[in-house]
Amino acid sequence: MNRLSILFFSIAIILNLSCRKNDGNTSTDFEGLKDRALMDFVNVVALPGYEELKTKAATLNSKVTAFDANTTDTNLLAAREAWKGLRATWERCEGFLFGPVEDDEYDPETDTWPVSFNDLDSLMNSSNPLGVSDIEALSQRSLKGYHPMEYILWGKNGAQTAASINARQKQYLTSLSLHLKSQAEKLYDSWAPGGGNYGQYILNAGKGSSLYPKKQDAFTSILEGLLAICEEVGEGKMLEPFDAQDPAIVESPFSGNSVTDFKNNITGAFNAYEGKFNDDGVGLSELVRARNISLDNELKQNFNAAINSFNNITVPYEKAILEQRIQCRQTMDAISELSATLDGKLRTFIMQNIID
Amino acid sequence: MYWIVAILVGPALFMMCRKPGLFQDSGFDPRLSGGEASVFDETSKAFGHQVSGLNERDEQVHELGDGAIGATFVTAPAPVNPGLGPVFSNVSCISCHHNDGKGSPTAGLVNSSLLLRLSITGTDEFGGTKAVEGFGTQLQDLAVFGVQPEAKIEIGYTEQAFSFPDGETVSLREPTYNLVSPYKALPGNLLISPRMAPPFFGLGLLQNIPEATILSFTDENDRDGDGISGRPNYVYDPVQKKMMLGRFGLKANVATLLTQVAGAYNQDMGVTNYVFPQESSWGQTQLDALHDDPELPDSILNAAVFYIKTLAVPARRNVLDPVARQGENIFTQIQCAACHKPTMQTGIDLTLKTISNQRIHPYTDLLLHDMGDGLADGRPDFQANEREWKTPALWGIGLFEKTNGVPFYLHDGRARTLEEAILWHEGEAENAKQKFVQLPSSERKALIKFLKSL
Numbered sequence: 023m024n025r026l027s028i029l030f031f032s033i034a035i036i037l038n039l040s041c042r043k044n045d046g047n048t049s050t051d052f053e054g055l056k057d058r059a060l061m062d063f064v065n066v067v068a069l070p071g072y073e074e075l076k077t078k079a080a081t082l083n084s085k086v087t088a089f090d091a092n093t094t095d096t097n098l099l100a101a102r103e104a105w106k107g108l109r110a111t112w113e114r115c116e117g118f119l120f121g122p123v124e125d126d127e128y129d130p131e132t133d134t135w136p137v138s139f140n141d142l143d144s145l146m147n148s149s150n151p152l153g154v155s156d157i158e159a160l161s162q163r164s165l166k167g168y169h170p171m172e173y174i175l176w177g178k179n180g181a182q183t184a185a186s187i188n189a190r191q192k193q194y195l196t197s198l199s200l201h202l203k204s205q206a207e208k209l210y211d212s213w214a215p216g217g218g219n220y221g222q223y224i225l226n227a228g229k230g231s232s233l234y235p236k237k238q239d240a241f242t243s244i245l246e247g248l249l250a251i252c253e254e255v256g257e258g259k260m261l262e263p264f265d266a267q268d269p270a271i272v273e274s275p276f277s278g279n280s281v282t283d284f285k286n287n288i289t290g291a292f293n294a295y296e297g298k299f300n301d302d303g304v305g306l307s308e309l310v311r312a313r314n315i316s317l318d319n320e321l322k323q324n325f326n327a328a329i330n331s332f333n334n335i336t337v338p339y340e341k342a343i344l345e346q347r348i349q350c351r352q353t354m355d356a357i358s359e360l361s362a363t364l365d366g367k368l369r370t371f372i373m374q375n376i377i378d
Numbered sequence: 379m380y381w382i383v384a385i386l387v388g389p390a391l392f393m394m395c396r397k398p399g400l401f402q403d404s405g406f407d408p409r410l411s412g413g414e415a416s417v418f419d420e421t422s423k424a425f426g427h428q429v430s431g432l433n434e435r436d437e438q439v440h441e442l443g444d445g446a447i448g449a450t451f452v453t454a455p456a457p458v459n460p461g462l463g464p465v466f467s468n469v470s471c472i473s474c475h476h477n478d479g480k481g482s483p484t485a486g487l488v489n490s491s492l493l494l495r496l497s498i499t500g501t502d503e504f505g506g507t508k509a510v511e512g513f514g515t516q517l518q519d520l521a522v523f524g525v526q527p528e529a530k531i532e533i534g535y536t537e538q539a540f541s542f543p544d545g546e547t548v549s550l551r552e553p554t555y556n557l558v559s560p561y562k563a564l565p566g567n568l569l570i571s572p573r574m575a576p577p578f579f580g581l582g583l584l585q586n587i588p589e590a591t592i593l594s595f596t597d598e599n600d601r602d603g604d605g606i607s608g609r610p611n612y613v614y615d616p617v618q619k620k621m622m623l624g625r626f627g628l629k630a631n632v633a634t635l636l637t638q639v640a641g642a643y644n645q646d647m648g649v650t651n652y653v654f655p656q657e658s659s660w661g662q663t664q665l666d667a668l669h670d671d672p673e674l675p676d677s678i679l680n681a682a683v684f685y686i687k688t689l690a691v692p693a694r695r696n697v698l699d700p701v702a703r704q705g706e707n708i709f710t711q712i713q714c715a716a717c718h719k720p721t722m723q724t725g726i727d728l729t730l731k732t733i734s735n736q737r738i739h740p741y742t743d744l745l746l747h748d749m750g751d752g753l754a755d756g757r758p759d760f761q762a763n764e765r766e767w768k769t770p771a772l773w774g775i776g777l778f779e780k781t782n783g784v785p786f787y788l789h790d791g792r793a794r795t796l797e798e799a800i801l802w803h804e805g806e807a808e809n810a811k812q813k814f815v816q817l818p819s820s821e822r823k824a825l826i827k828f829l830k831s832l
Binding site: 120121124125126127130131134135136137138139140141144145148150160161162163164165232233235236239242243246250253257258262268270271373 | 418419420421422423441445448450452453454455456457458459462469472473476477486488489520521522523524779780782783
């Protein structure tokens, strides 16, 4: 075979390969992808997400403890930043709100809203002990978790200073941070092999898992998680104050962090779809891409459009609902479009293609 | 000539006079437990889907209701969700109705789903339960900060072993309830009835079952001699201001969804509304001095009712599985289906086509049955006596493990498995239970597999 023949033959092979329609993979590859996506959901998305939550909850506790020991505005600022850091991770973990976080109620235990101002003030003005066990024993979840901390760290109008936080409030802050730390540890353990090992239910989907008898069940749960957070943000947290034009009913008004919260929620959902948290993995996205590349592109475009649209809201959400209504509306529309694609096309894809 | 007319008109008249019956099963998809109002979801979110076919406005009201069901109430005055308490059983609907379903049989905790109804012997002016002075008809075991709850509930369990003839054993746990630290002395003739929060879904369909259909299931004097009677509860409805057929509540003690939901806002959360505008702590030392009733906007109450009315029923799974089909046959053969009626047709609802005229499979007759001493609460409720409970719907029961973690069956959540739940059946269901007990293990498992397919 002369050089010309070799060149011709090589080009023919390359052309043949490049012209082949991307049929995705053989069915064997697709089977492998399903297992890989479930494995990565546990080991690349959920466990690393909850581990980061645990780490950041410990950081918040140490910053609050430091503030309690040395009550300066610098230490207050550090505690606020730690609260925002933990909050960012939590909101991204809300992209997959199923399993122990819901079943064992870690979500309402730590993220109940609104804050009960009257009861919080009564608690501060009482002689009720404020140790962590006393906080855990309170009958109202609106006195526990992120938002009472936010209320004390920023104050009602965001003008809190270190000097204006009294000794009982600092003790309350410390116990609240310990409670959050303990909840984050338990949540991580509930998924970890050495603890509740919820991850096993996902890993064994379709292979004897009592909660997920079929692999399709596990992927549908991931889909329901994506839909739930889109609905919670687009039709609840954003829409209700927007419709009422009432800044008082925005969820994180003290820190002015609501837009960041919302954006992290949708980012968390995108991560769950792509099978990543900090590191990349294989997710539903690869499965879709293998069989319907245009749907995967559409979903990614929907996710990116929704996430990027938050950048157009340049003031805290409690102001935006009055001053930037068009931008707020555009973001809600983008989330709504994303939801529609998830609920329609992605659900159909799962039903038709992941048949165990 | 006339005979031709007679031949043509006669059959038509005959057909017009015939009562419409159910079509044959073979013409329907057995998975569709809620007819058109069924949803295919087997995940922990299976109970939270709206029925299909809602128009845009109805979808918005459903979503508004979804938000209302999830809303956490706080002490008034407050900018968001004011009106909690002063005494209450929990702070939001979903705190008890986990994932739009059930919850845990604990009391006094933030995630508790069990409450105690209270009364003393005798009846009120409408034939209902007689309130306990200073406590009303429901114990509120939690209170806003600084306020004393009415009392705390201590729950204990006694385990007892049950052995099947083939040697297999099951442990049954019997609960006891003790009221401690009451804010004032409780009367000696106190009657208590524990109630677990039931699931929300499918209630629009149950409300839409024609009264005549439910009454056709009654057999109060057991004329057919099968040992099973079944009788309706008639209760006073404060909205319609008349006695009506009870459909909701574990003793069929509430007639409509509106009254059920409004009562829960008032009694479970202390949130006053247009149906029940008086605080649950009225006349008690815990009452606040606020003049803010009704605390719940009318539109929110109506949206919450609409949300529940328009929640779809999860479709069945494994309907073609031979073992599940065997279990389905056994279910009928041992007379479970005598009370847990599999199939009926809903009435016409011109506003909501997906719950209108639907062939549904709720596995209930919505009637009261004597369930024996083991399950008796000793507390009459309108015409339900101390041993009677309403047949609970079984649709969705196979998903409780997913939506609830541990499923917890029966009115007080004492049963941790379906097998335990069956073994607690006595009274009218004693015969069916004995037949279940005598089944070989494989057939008992088949029956459970069928139940888990619902």
